[in-house]
Amino acid sequence: MQMVPESAWRTRKYMHTLDRLGQVVHEERLAVGMSVSQLAGLAGVSTAFVEQLEAAAAPPNLAAVRRILQVLGIKPLMLPGELARR
Secondary structure (H helix, E strand, C coil), rough: CCCCCHHCCCCCHHHHHHHHHHHHHHHHHHHCCCCCCHHHHHHHCCCHHHHHHHHHHCCCCCCHHHHHHHCCCCCCHHHHHHHHHC
């Protein structure tokens, strides 16, 4: 897996998008009544990964994010426009 250098992912625009993505994942997870561990299990990721994603604490693995979004019923193509409107 190729990681994004920290200097690149900590830009203001990227951090805003990452913050918003984490917020949407958190809100949708709660809306469907799912715990962090339940979401992690269904998406095949660790609970730490879900917690870091929701907190925008680290650059996410996109394949893992896609699995999380699928579990929550969020289409990845919705993200650019839909995140801004939610």
